[in-house]
Amino acid sequence: MRMRIKKGDLVEVISGKDKGKRGKVLRVLPKEDKVIVEGVNMVKRHQRPIPQLREGGIIEREAPIYACKVMVVCPACDKRTRVGYRFTEDGKKVRYCKKCGEIIDKD
Structure with a gap:
């Protein structure tokens, strides 16, 4: 299925534990039909230390979320919308934007 969400889009979560949260798309995973959104679906990972590179400990980072659970937010009308x-x-x-008719793509 074609992904209507691109990296850098502002999206809003429409269902699940993070419903109502907005964030920027950091990465799109089309084969899995998922996206990674900044500040949404945060998970804790236990990380082992590597002496020359990084410290160990518990880090918090974004996990992928299904693309059907997010909607693009129109930059013109600031509402979540379907994309045409x-x-x-x-x-x-x-x-x-299907609501106001404004073009979403900047380039």
Whole structure:
């Protein structure tokens, strides 16, 4: 299935323990249909020390979350929205907000 979420998008969690939280997409995992969102689905990992590289201890980091559990937040209307595709005048395919019609892609 095609992912409508890209790295750098602002998304909002729509279900689960982190419902309502917003964050930036750090990584997209299309084969698993998951995304990693900044500050969402935090898990604790026990890390062994490597003498020359890092200290050991318990670190907290983001874990992947299913892409169906997040929605893109439109930068123009600041609401979570479904994403559509259309072509611009110069023939470039861009994503747009289904609520307000503004283009989501910056480039």
